[in-house]
Amino acid sequence: MELNIHFRKESNLLKVFIEGxxxxxxxxxxxxxxxxFDIDPNYIIELDLSKVVYMDSTGLxxxxxxxKKVTREQGNLKLVGLSARLIRLFTITGLSELMxxxxxxxxx
Amino acid sequence: xxxxxxxxxxxxxxYISNRKEQNLYIGQNYIRQLIQKNVAPEDVINIHRKAIEExxxxxxxxxxHAYDFLIEVMVQFGLQFREHQSLLVQQEELRIEMDIAxxxxxxxxxxxxxxxxSIDIGMVSEPIRKMNGDYVYFLYDEQNYLSVAVADxxxxxxxxxxxxxxxxxGLETMKYANHNPSYVLEVLNNIIExxxxxxxxxxxxxGRYDIEHGVFTYGSxxxxxxxxxxxxNESYYDLNSKGLLLGVMPEVKxxxxxxxxxxxxxxxxxxxxxxxxKNYDVIESRNLLKKIAFPLRHLSAxxxxxxxxxxxxxxxxxxxxxDFTIVILKK
Numbered sequence: 496m497e498l499n500i501h502f503r504k505e506s507n508l509l510k511v512f513i514e515g516x517x518x519x520x521x522x523x524x525x526x527x528x529x530x531x532f533d534i535d536p537n538y539i540i541e542l543d544l545s546k547v548v549y550m551d552s553t554g555l556x557x558x559x560x561x562x563k564k565v566t567r568e569q570g571n572l573k574l575v576g577l578s579a580r581l582i583r584l585f586t587i588t589g590l591s592e593l594m595x596x597x598x599x600x601x602x603x
Numbered sequence: 604x605x606x607x608x609x610x611x612x613x614x615x616x617x618y619i620s621n622r623k624e625q626n627l628y629i630g631q632n633y634i635r636q637l638i639q640k641n642v643a644p645e646d647v648i649n650i651h652r653k654a655i656e657e658x659x660x661x662x663x664x665x666x667x668h669a670y671d672f673l674i675e676v677m678v679q680f681g682l683q684f685r686e687h688q689s690l691l692v693q694q695e696e697l698r699i700e701m702d703i704a705x706x707x708x709x710x711x712x713x714x715x716x717x718x719x720x721s722i723d724i725g726m727v728s729e730p731i732r733k734m735n736g737d738y739v740y741f742l743y744d745e746q747n748y749l750s751v752a753v754a755d756x757x758x759x760x761x762x763x764x765x766x767x768x769x770x771x772x773g774l775e776t777m778k779y780a781n782h783n784p785s786y787v788l789e790v791l792n793n794i795i796e797x798x799x800x801x802x803x804x805x806x807x808x809x810g811r812y813d814i815e816h817g818v819f820t821y822g823s824x825x826x827x828x829x830x831x832x833x834x835x836n837e838s839y840y841d842l843n844s845k846g847l848l849l850g851v852m853p854e855v856k857x858x859x860x861x862x863x864x865x866x867x868x869x870x871x872x873x874x875x876x877x878x879x880x881k882n883y884d885v886i887e888s889r890n891l892l893k894k895i896a897f898p899l900r901h902l903s904a905x906x907x908x909x910x911x912x913x914x915x916x917x918x919x920x921x922x923x924x925x926d927f928t929i930v931i932l933k934k
Contacts, residue, residue: 526802552757552806552875559851560802580884588806588825589847 497521500528508539514546517554526557534570545576555588562594573597604650607642612654619658641688643681645674701761705733708764712771717743721814721934724749725904727912728928736763737874737928740774747814748780752787753930754807754849755826755874766803769794770849784809784822788846788857792824795850804850808872812864812932819870819932822859824849827875830893832900834867839893842870869904869933871896876925880915891918904931 498521499514509532517525534540542558544550558574565572575597577585582598585591614633618626637647652670656662712735716724728737740752754770756763773794777787787809795805808829810821821829825848828841846857871892878888895914899907908929916923 551879552755556757556802556804559804559848560800563801563851583885586845587827589845590825590851592845593847593852 498524500525502532507537508541510541510543512543512546516549517547517557518549518551519553522553522557525554526560529557529561530564534565534568536569536571539571539573540565541573541575543576544574544578544581547578547581550581550584555584555590559590562590571595604646607637608650608653611650612657615651615654616658641685644684645677645681648674648677701733704761704764708734708767712738712764712767714739715741717741717749719743719749719814722749722812723904723931723933724751725906725908725931725933726929727908728926729912729923730926731876731923734761734764735926736767737876737926738767738770739928739930740771742774742777742780744780746779746781748811749814749932750777750780750782750784750787750809750811751872751930751932752807752809753826753872753874753928754805755876755926755928756803756805758803762803766795766805769798770805770807780811782811783859784811784820785857785859788822788824788849789855792847792849792855792857793853796853804848806848806875810870810872810932817864817934818861819864820859820861822846822857824855824857827873827878829870829872830889830896831862832869832871832896833865834869834900835865841889864934866934867900869900869907869931872930872932874926874928876923876927877915877929879925881919881922881924891915904933907931907933 497515498517501512503510503512511529513525515521562572573595577596577598582591582596585594585596610633614626614630618630634647648670652667652674656667714726714728716726724741726739728735728739730736736756736758738754742750752770752774754767756766756770758766770791773791774787776790788807791805791807805824806826807824808821808826809823810819810829812819821842821844823842823844824846828843831840831842832838833840842860842862844858844860847855873892877892878885880888880891883891892911895911896907899910902910908931911929912927
């Protein structure tokens, strides 16, 4: 399955919409896209995962790498639109305690 | 080249006069031989041109020029072809190196299972590729503690294997099995956090069994919760814990919990290869695992692991898609 990623800037928010499956095959594409922008402490980076139908641990690795980079450069990262399955994944891995995760699914 | 020309001319003229399937077949076999002899595509066309010139002596000059042109153009194909050949050789060399590396990993990361009378231990750990991204480590000491670590590295292949060696080395520095799970996980986290790149991490379950008192103490670093089966209640409990994955942040603290082990109780520690089955979500996979293990509870721990593995393999049409590890400790 394809993975689509697109960006939208809204005042001090950089929204990243991710759609599809994040697995071993598509994770490198996501990593490249997420590495393509500079981190600005005045901006909030918001990853919208509401259209992510599957994510394995490789995908988790890409998000952890982004989190580490953003934290190092004093930026802000927020995850929104997580499905129940993704919430479980972030809870079990202890990442939900660390990251800013908005639980409710957004209505478009 | 002269010899090749004579053979080729013969095959070509046979075909021109008969135009039979058999003549084509001979031509195809002949080309295969040329490929084996590393004859370049442009040389084949050159041979063809010479053969044509010898068969038809009255060829117009323009056709000869056209052949010259084709040969020039085909030189590019030839370059590609030679590059491809050399890549194949390189690929073969890499494959051999990978095999050696996988063997070394298997030797380095071989799990030694203690045999104890007081607790029955079983394990199945099957890699999906040559190198296993899962690792199991047991430690037993005379003070009557048995500890077990089950770890799963994100990523596959060589980087994962190197990372796993770090986990093993970290565990070996423990020397004794009596350390608290929270301490062991903290040490492992500090080792891994310092040494790996940002997208690499390890999930790990660590348990310590106090054989004399039947107390099992465990902690988890982002690992799939282990399952505890209480024989008295005939029911399963998730061994939930909220510890962070190893390697994400420095100075992480890991909580630990204890359970009192009774006769015939068992604990199943698995990696996500067991709970991320195709066509099942995680909750369904876990329920399936419980269902499969329940009627097997009177078997030995090793037999239970083997049966669970074969049942799940069968269910997934012998096509599991991740490294698969299950460890059972049974009283």
